[in-house]
Amino acid sequence: MLETATANLPFAVRQYSAEQLREALRKMLLIRRFEEGAEDSYTRGLIHGTMHLSIGQEASAVGACMPLTDADKITSTHRGHGHCIAKGAEVARMFAEFFGKETGYCRGRGGSMHIADVTKGNLGANGIVAGGIPIAVGAALSAKRLKTGSVVLCFFGDGAGNEGAFHESLNMAAIWDLPVVFFCENNKYAMSTATERSTAVHNIAERAAAYAMPGITVDGNDFSAVAEASHVAVERARAGQGPSLIESVTYRWRGHSKSDRNRYRSKEEIESWVARDPIGRFAELLREQAILDAEGFKALEDAVEREIAAAIDFAKTSPAPDPLALTRDVYTERPA
Amino acid sequence: MSMPLRETPTEVRELSYAEAIRDGLAVAMERDERVILMGEDIGVYGGAFQVSGDLVQRFGEDRVVDTPISELGGAGIAVGAALTGLRPVYEFQFSDFATLAMEQIVNQAAKLRFMLGGAVSVPLVMRFPAGSGTGAAAQHSQSLEAWFGHVPGLKVCQAATPYDAKGLLLAALEDPDPVMLFEHKLLYKTKGPVPEGHYTVPIGQAHLCRRGGDVTIVATAVMVHRALAAADKLAEEGIEAEVIDLRTIRPLDRKTVVESVAKTSRLMVVYEGVKTLGIGAEVSAMIAESEAFDYLDAPIVRLGGAEAPIPYNPDLEKAAVPQEPDILEAARSLVRGRL
Numbered sequence: 001m002l003e004t005a006t007a008n009l010p011f012a013v014r015q016y017s018a019e020q021l022r023e024a025l026r027k028m029l030l031i032r033r034f035e036e037g038a039e040d041s042y043t044r045g046l047i048h049g050t051m052h053l054s055i056g057q058e059a060s061a062v063g064a065c066m067p068l069t070d071a072d073k074i075t076s077t078h079r080g081h082g083h084c085i086a087k088g089a090e091v092a093r094m095f096a097e098f099f100g101k102e103t104g105y106c107r108g109r110g111g112s113m114h115i116a117d118v119t120k121g122n123l124g125a126n127g128i129v130a131g132g133i134p135i136a137v138g139a140a141l142s143a144k145r146l147k148t149g150s151v152v153l154c155f156f157g158d159g160a161g162n163e164g165a166f167h168e169s170l171n172m173a174a175i176w177d178l179p180v181v182f183f184c185e186n187n188k189y190a191m192s193t194a195t196e197r198s199t200a201v202h203n204i205a206e207r208a209a210a211y212a213m214p215g216i217t218v219d220g221n222d223f224s225a226v227a228e229a230s231h232v233a234v235e236r237a238r239a240g241q242g243p244s245l246i247e248s249v250t251y252r253w254r255g256h257s258k259s260d261r262n263r264y265r266s267k268e269e270i271e272s273w274v275a276r277d278p279i280g281r282f283a284e285l286l287r288e289q290a291i292l293d294a295e296g297f298k299a300l301e302d303a304v305e306r307e308i309a310a311a312i313d314f315a316k317t318s319p320a321p322d323p324l325a326l327t328r329d330v331y332t333e334r335p336a
Numbered sequence: 337m338s339m340p341l342r343e344t345p346t347e348v349r350e351l352s353y354a355e356a357i358r359d360g361l362a363v364a365m366e367r368d369e370r371v372i373l374m375g376e377d378i379g380v381y382g383g384a385f386q387v388s389g390d391l392v393q394r395f396g397e398d399r400v401v402d403t404p405i406s407e408l409g410g411a412g413i414a415v416g417a418a419l420t421g422l423r424p425v426y427e428f429q430f431s432d433f434a435t436l437a438m439e440q441i442v443n444q445a446a447k448l449r450f451m452l453g454g455a456v457s458v459p460l461v462m463r464f465p466a467g468s469g470t471g472a473a474a475q476h477s478q479s480l481e482a483w484f485g486h487v488p489g490l491k492v493c494q495a496a497t498p499y500d501a502k503g504l505l506l507a508a509l510e511d512p513d514p515v516m517l518f519e520h521k522l523l524y525k526t527k528g529p530v531p532e533g534h535y536t537v538p539i540g541q542a543h544l545c546r547r548g549g550d551v552t553i554v555a556t557a558v559m560v561h562r563a564l565a566a567a568d569k570l571a572e573e574g575i576e577a578e579v580i581d582l583r584t585i586r587p588l589d590r591k592t593v594v595e596s597v598a599k600t601s602r603l604m605v606v607y608e609g610v611k612t613l614g615i616g617a618e619v620s621a622m623i624a625e626s627e628a629f630d631y632l633d634a635p636i637v638r639l640g641g642a643e644a645p646i647p648y649n650p651d652l653e654k655a656a657v658p659q660e661p662d663i664l665e666a667a668r669s670l671v672r673g674r675l
Contacts, residue, residue, distance in 0.1 A: 138416020168409025
């Protein structure tokens with residue numbers, strides 16, 4: 001009787017403790033507020049350049065990273081703030097990076113598009129579409145060759161699936177049985193070009209067949225579905241059974257970057273996806289399962305707000321890099 | 337993880353340039369388990385130019401990895417492996433094929449350390465069989481080293497001798513940053529003395545191959561040999577050329593070149609890459625901006641590749657890059673003031 005009831009529960013509820021689930025929701029909220037804070041700071045002129053927001057995709061980032069340990073690696077994309085937070089980065093050092101400060105993860109040299117926290121296994125966001133895919137496979141080659149037991153999860157977008165690097169990398173990962181999970185966040189548009197106009201297959205996961213690996217398409221706004229797919233693929237990789245391809249179908253509420261005027265999609269379309277808010281859906285699941293009530297959710301939100309405010313303050317008051325140190329880290333400094 | 341080190345080379349043998357590189361690879365692989373080779377047909381085939389040779393028999397397929405024909409992905413995998421604890425040596429079958437992998441070399445390998453604020457390093461070695469003279473025409477004969485020399489974050493070397501080929505390779509494998517090794521295909525079968533065991537040739541240090549007071553000839557790769565042959569003939573005419581083998585084009589050894597030009601008062605730069613915007617331009621500008629400028633008695637001369645792709649016809653192919661008679665004639669004119 002009890003077994004049947006358990007089997008009907010969503011994967012995440014069966015797999016993770018209440019504490020882990022609350023932490024996952026906290027991270028999703030943290031990503032949302034981080035990006036809203038970054039957007040606000042950009043509008044105020046505190047952040048220059050550009051940024052690519054993943055608001056609406058939080059379940060995808062956090063769900064994908066659920067089965068990973070700090071020893072496992074990820075490679076990320078230009079839309080990588082969520083991945084970075086999901087893998088355990090501190091928002092204060094992220095904001096400091098966006099503000100171009102010496103205390104940032106990249107000492108202010110990388111900015112939003114190169115945000116990384118290698119201490120937590122994040123090998124970095126990447127400004128080149130599909131640039132991180134072969135790097136992830138290389139990291140998986142290291143893991144296999146050096147027998148570290150770790151797994152690499154490679155984030156990329158639907159646009160990257162049409163780059164040669166994607167195809168070359170999946171092929172090599174498959175022929176060498178490498179411990180890597182290819183995690184495609186299909187948010188429907190590569191900048192302005194819809195996947196229907198750019199991609200011959202309906203589901204990007206179908207491309208797994210060409211490289212003799214499992215491929216699955218999941219609802220990327222359903223935390224539990226994403227975590228389950230990632231869990232299965234990570235276990236498979238860790239057991240030495242080779243790579244998998246996961247397609248997480250999601251949607252970015254904001255434009256591609258700060259220059260986007262949303263001419264390629266309708267307000268109605270955007271609203272239909274806002275109605276499928278991954279945070280709202282996950283919070284609802286936790287409420288149904290009596291894991292987090294409305295009061296608990298409010299407390300979580302308040303704590304996140306405070307963390308964001310303190311992080312922005314840290315970034316504002318941090319020192320800027322010294323222009324005289326411009327060429328620092330172009331090469332490794334070695335004792336003469 | 338490493339074998340006991342044998343720092344002092346013992347016996348010196350005559351090896352070909354290709355054998356010297358293979359010897360260096362074997363020494364590195366014995367010393368350091370993290371060293372792996374990657375490339376197309378480097379396993380049982382032994383590499384297109386027989387550089388890897390029998391290494392797959394000696395070290396196994398896990399360490400001598402035949403890749404599919406996927407230069408971009410292969411190069412990127414080497415970058416990722418270098419980033420996470422291995423020391424890959426990636427062989428391009430021909431340097432021309434690096435065009436397929438420029439993204440990973442230029443955007444990733446060269447910039448990752450900088451972009452991440454020094455949090456990572458990319459100890460990656462790439463090898464590029466380069467240059468013309470084999471009848472392989474326009475897509476298998478280029479000298480693209482100057483492209484790579486334009487990218488901060490990369491180091492770029494061109495060994496002219498078997499000794500330097502092995503020594504620079506072993507130096508590259510000890511370097512924490514990505515090092516690109518350009519190997520001229522005409523040199524693979526040339527022989528020279530090569531010590532056994534481990535030794536390094538410092539990256540960034542030119543080699544003064546021949547002393548002379550009348551003209552400085554700065555050359556790279558196969559042009560070093562042509563310059564030395566021309567210098568012997570010039571000596572018969574009473575002209576003493578000083579020949580400098582750059583060995584590394586990024587970072588350039590400014591001191592050696594500037595001191596030589598200050599002494600000889602004349603500079604000629606000989607290189608196989610396309611003349612315009614190449615090594616010759618950089619070395620010339622370096623002198624023009626240096627204290628040696630005041631010592632110049634004549635305009636600087638550049639002998640570089642033609643402003644054309646490398647042609648198939650053997651006579652045209654020879655005409656496309658500097659040959660010994662070109663160097664001889666140009667040096668003679670430069671010294672005797674008949675420019």
